[in-house]
Amino acid sequence: MILDRTTLSRALGEFAATALLMIVGCMGVAMTFPEETGFLVGSLQYGLTVGIVVHVFGCVSGAHTNPSVSISCCILGHIAFDMMLVYVACQLAGGLAGYYFLMAMLPKDVIDQSYPAVCLQEPMADLSDIQILAVEFTLTSVLVLGWCAQWDVRNGSCLDSAPIRMGLLVTACGFAGNQLTGASMNPAKTLVPLLFHDHQSTFYPQLGGQTLAAVLVPFIWRYALTSNAKPMKTTSRRPKRTRQY
Amino acid sequence: MILDRTTLSRALGEFAATALLMIVGCMGVAMTFPEETGFLVGSLQYGLTVGIVVHVFGCVSGAHTNPSVSISCCILGHIAFDMMLVYVACQLAGGLAGYYFLMAMLPKDVIDQSYPAVCLQEPMADLSDIQILAVEFTLTSVLVLGWCAQWDVRNGSCLDSAPIRMGLLVTACGFAGNQLTGASMNPAKTLVPLLFHDHQSTFYPQLGGQTLAAVLVPFIWRYALTSNAKPMKTTSRRPKRTRQY
């Protein structure tokens, strides 16, 4: 990795993208607390915000905003290993910065009424740990599959509506799993609110499912769903497709 | 049909696509039980999931996930007859696998509160069998027409937003027919939940309407709605347009 201007702007893009995802996505979730159907609005809001972020930062850094996505991207060889580490670090830092800024902007009443905390959700009580892991693995797999399809050379000309497609994908996964496990599908989004609140939550199954999906899905995509598969190799230099998602 | 790598990845794609459709689509439907307006959210969720599946598996297998669509595709000559049989088998197997996996992930309470079963819906009591057949025929015709337009050479350059268009098509058909007949439009989705539950349901009219639409609509498309119609012939070899929908 050469610390040139492109690397810097990509790192900054990933930082800003994750910060905006936390600010706008969680602001909408926090404001819908009085509704019983709030989880639907929250899922829609979070999904649309993912769409915004892909629209704005897709051409800058690819708009991963999610360590699981960056890990998969690296396994498929689209970004280098050291770049992946930079991305993950920027995502965590950006998530923290965004969440801190959001807490400063929201009125105290709104923050207090979010249970257990803004953008933090308890898994449904009936679910065993293995079920939580399975749900989070399934939904994160869908998200990673969506990115694999987007990066695939067979969809090389389908960039135009990518932000809308990714946004609606996250919306649908949220509708499905929000009440079960929170449907975070994003280690950064799972961890950041925990660091701000003194809340004992069993977040290991979620993180386990998210990581498992990030590691397994690229192999399934490459070896089962691609007909002319070539061996995956991590590019040691800057990836070929840095700009367009 | 040559059992090469491409055929295998297409069959696997169709299996995985139908499995994900059942898992994510029906998970969302199952979680909205307490709402009176649940059928709206269920239709939206199912439509968005169709969009996800077309986005992810469109470039792998065409993402039919529906025997009616594969039959129409074969009649129009876009896939060969033996390939169509493979597709239908994979769709049924994928639907069963996905539904089984979903049952294992959902808490018992959620499953018990879905009446008559998760992703299974009784037709409205007032409807005669011929009305059920007519409604299901009409809605499946709209779905098959949507695919005919998508496959048509006149829309050859319109692939980018195809997942969103197909997803919204299924959403609108669901809004229209969900309370009447369930608006399944998909023999696999109609049959799979019946195999898991000991429930006497009159599913013949639905299947009849779906099959009728699958057989009739390609002829209407080719001979009434295409100006320079050529005789339909089933390709004996691999279709020309395997990759892009």
Add this chain to the structure above:
Amino acid sequence: MILDRTTLSRALGEFAATALLMIVGCMGVAMTFPEETGFLVGSLQYGLTVGIVVHVFGCVSGAHTNPSVSISCCILGHIAFDMMLVYVACQLAGGLAGYYFLMAMLPKDVIDQSYPAVCLQEPMADLSDIQILAVEFTLTSVLVLGWCAQWDVRNGSCLDSAPIRMGLLVTACGFAGNQLTGASMNPAKTLVPLLFHDHQSTFYPQLGGQTLAAVLVPFIWRYALTSNAKPMKTTSRRPKRTRQY
């Protein structure tokens, strides 16, 4: 106009498109009667159905499904005058056929609970006739402007997401005007339900607003919003852009 195969398939396309618009659009509106927020769902359903129809029949006939749109299309010179008459006749016939088929499919209870009739809506009591005309003129103008932009050579390469854009346009106009005047924006949709029901409704202001918009907006588009305007002339032969919207 030469009565060749292309003309025939375009006329059939317009007939089928308007029939499907009435069936699927009004089926959804009829099924949402018990909700207070039914007008929102109805507007969304009708808008999404417009999107379906543009997706399916855009490459066949242009998917006008609306006499106002065909009149504007003719004034701008995109279709010939005799073709416009064929289109309008097919739209009215298709609307009648679709509405008749829908009445046969719906249970009697659903039809009885739609007031005053399925897909027929009274204007808000507080509105004067001139206000009804103004609202319907404004909303139909927005619809016709949307088609003018779509037909414009400057948007010649923007066909891919046209069905979604037109669908969301109709949805937004429905949200705005549904409770005021019904937001039909379509003389065919305004007239067809009246022919089936013995209901004295003041539909002249709506029709006046729709016709006014159809006639005025093309001139505004050509002479105020196009910088290198050429004199509008009606093509005496088949239009240049018959296939792509």
Add this chain to the structure above:
Amino acid sequence: MILDRTTLSRALGEFAATALLMIVGCMGVAMTFPEETGFLVGSLQYGLTVGIVVHVFGCVSGAHTNPSVSISCCILGHIAFDMMLVYVACQLAGGLAGYYFLMAMLPKDVIDQSYPAVCLQEPMADLSDIQILAVEFTLTSVLVLGWCAQWDVRNGSCLDSAPIRMGLLVTACGFAGNQLTGASMNPAKTLVPLLFHDHQSTFYPQLGGQTLAAVLVPFIWRYALTSNAKPMKTTSRRPKRTRQY
């Protein structure tokens, strides 16, 4: 600036675009007053209307409809300074005309029940002025970032679904901030209703946040998020990309 036909049609386009944004956007907001969840429908309606306006007037004037967007566009060098002044004047005039026309069309009851006025919203009482400024700055930054990405040469081929993307962006920002500050993100939309109603509202923080975002974001985009940044210079002649957004 040469007062030629192109300049005139662009100015007229910006006038008509802002007028339609106020009429259709605010008509939908005004009609949803009885709902508790009205702010969600209002945000969706306003966002979809932005999408309509970008679809119709994108090829005419770029469809800014927002002084903040025009200022940013000028700082990035996409339009000249004198053209920017013309745009801002047309936006304010169009907003006034549209709002006046809307007041004439709505029944008195609807106007009276909108509190404090149609399309005018009080910030949440708990918010300090600096919080209002911060929220409005953040949301306007997201909007301006969306336009910066749209104008960027790296997204030069992504015009097709731009109206939908911009519409959903505004929808998501509205979901997030509507209850906090009104989420206007548009000085014209903030000012116009105030001129019609004798209402003492603290609108300075909103305007401050909107202006700050308009000035700061272009510099962030050019110097932090573009890898091969060139010095920004205001074009003294007609911009290169006048037609396509």
